[in-house]
Every structure is written in structure tokens, then in C-alpha cells.
Amino acid sequence: MKRPILMILALLTLLGLSGCGxxxxxxxxxxxxxxxxDVEASYQRRADLVPNLVxxxxxxxxxxxxxxxxxxxxxxxxxxxxxTRDAVNNQQAMxxxxxxxxxxxxxxxxxxxxxxxxxxxxxxQNFMDLQNQLEGTENRINVARVRYNxxxxxxxxxxxxxxxxxxxxxxxxxxxxxxxxxxxxxxTAPKIKF
Numbered sequence: 001m002k003r004p005i006l007m008i009l010a011l012l013t014l015l016g017l018s019g020c021g022x023x024x025x026x027x028x029x030x031x032x033x034x035x036x037x038d039v040e041a042s043y044q045r046r047a048d049l050v051p052n053l054v055x056x057x058x059x060x061x062x063x064x065x066x067x068x069x070x071x072x073x074x075x076x077x078x079x080x081x082x083x084t085r086d087a088v089n090n091q092q093a094m095x096x097x098x099x100x101x102x103x104x105x106x107x108x109x110x111x112x113x114x115x116x117x118x119x120x121x122x123x124x125q126n127f128m129d130l131q132n133q134l135e136g137t138e139n140r141i142n143v144a145r146v147r148y149n150x151x152x153x154x155x156x157x158x159x160x161x162x163x164x165x166x167x168x169x170x171x172x173x174x175x176x177x178x179x180x181x182x183x184x185x186x187x188t189a190p191k192i193k194f
Contacts, residue, residue, distance in 0.1 A: 020166070020167040021164030024164065026172075029155055031154070031155065038144040042140040042144045049130060051072075071110075071111050074100075077104075089177070091178050153179065159174050159176070
């Protein structure tokens with residue numbers, strides 16, 4: 001008599017667990033990690049292109065050492081900030097990573113201003129190719145950030161929705177993930193002066 005009751009209870013438990021969202025939350029967290037990997041790959045592509053860009057500009061603008069040094073130092077800092085898959089759960093690590101990337105973006109912007117001063121450089125095919133690759137990389141970074149934020153939103157919604165929220169609070173204890181946020185001052189449009 002006890003055996004059929006235990007089997008029925010086990011079957012009901014399995015059926016109940018199948019709707020608890022355990023596997024869904026695991027899959028969505030993995031999607032967040034994969035999206036973060038895409039962001040890192042895009043940033044790595046940019047970091048790999050920067051030395052080539054700097055070398056081409058050096059050949060034309062030897063006395064612009066300060067700007068070239070800033071780009072080189074910013075790229076080195078980006079390389080020194082080690083961000084692992086677990087950093088997605090660490091807000092401070094994410095902030096440090098974003099700050100290093102912002103510094104590189106700023107240094108690259110200053111480099112582009114230097115380029116405007118050297119018409120011969122703008123006409124150089126190698127430089128134009130590198131600039132196009134860098135522009136494409138910046139677009140890839142933006143797309144990767146957007147996709148990451150979408151994965152984070154999907155994950156956060158999943159762990160906070162019923163009945164998944166119960167499963168998460170009892171079994172998994174997964175924390176909300178932080179999306180990429182705009183840098184300070186990004187809401188103000190840059191002023192362009194000629």
C-alpha cells in the first residue's frame with residue numbers, strides 16, 4: 001500500500017518541479033554569460049586593433065606623443081583589468097571594466113582629433129582600413145552591449161517571476177545581473193566647435 005502512494009508522491013513532485021523554472025533559470029543565466037563573452041570578444045578586437053592604429057599614426061604624427069601615449073596607456077589598462085565570467089555577478093568589477101573601456105574610448109577620440117590635423121594620414125589606405133575596422137568594432141561593441149542588456153533583462157525577469165522566484169529563493173539563490181549603463185555625462189551631447 002505504501003509503495004503506490006510513494007510512487008504517486010514522487011510523480012507529483014517531479015511534475016511540480018518541471019514547472020518550477022529551475023532549468024529555465026539555468027539556461028538564461030548561461031545566456032547572460034554567453035552575451036558577456038560577446039562583449040568581451042568585441043572589446044578584445046578593439047584592443048588588438050589599437051596598436052596597429054597607433055603605429056600608423058606614429059609614422060605621420062611623431063610630435064603628437066602625448067596623445068599616442070594616452071592611447072597606449074589606456075589600452076594597457078584595459079588589458080590589465082581581468083574580467084572573468086563571474087564578474088557579471090560583481091558590480092565593482094563591472095564598474096572597473098567599464099571605466100577602463102571608457103578611458104580607451106576617450107583616448108581614441110583624442111587620437112581621431114590628431115588625425116584631422118594630418119591630411120596625408122587621412123589619405124593613407126592603411127590608416128583608412130584600420131579606421132574602418134575600428135568603427136566597425138565600435139558598432140560591434142554597441143550591439144554586444146545591447147544584446148547583453150537584453151539577456152540580463154530576460155534573466156532578471158525570469159528569476160523574479162512566480163513560480164521561478166520561489167525556486168530561486170529556495171534552491172538556486174541567483175542574484176540579479178547588472179546591465180551596462182551609460183557613462184556619467186553621456187546624456188549631454190558633445191559640443192562641436194569649428
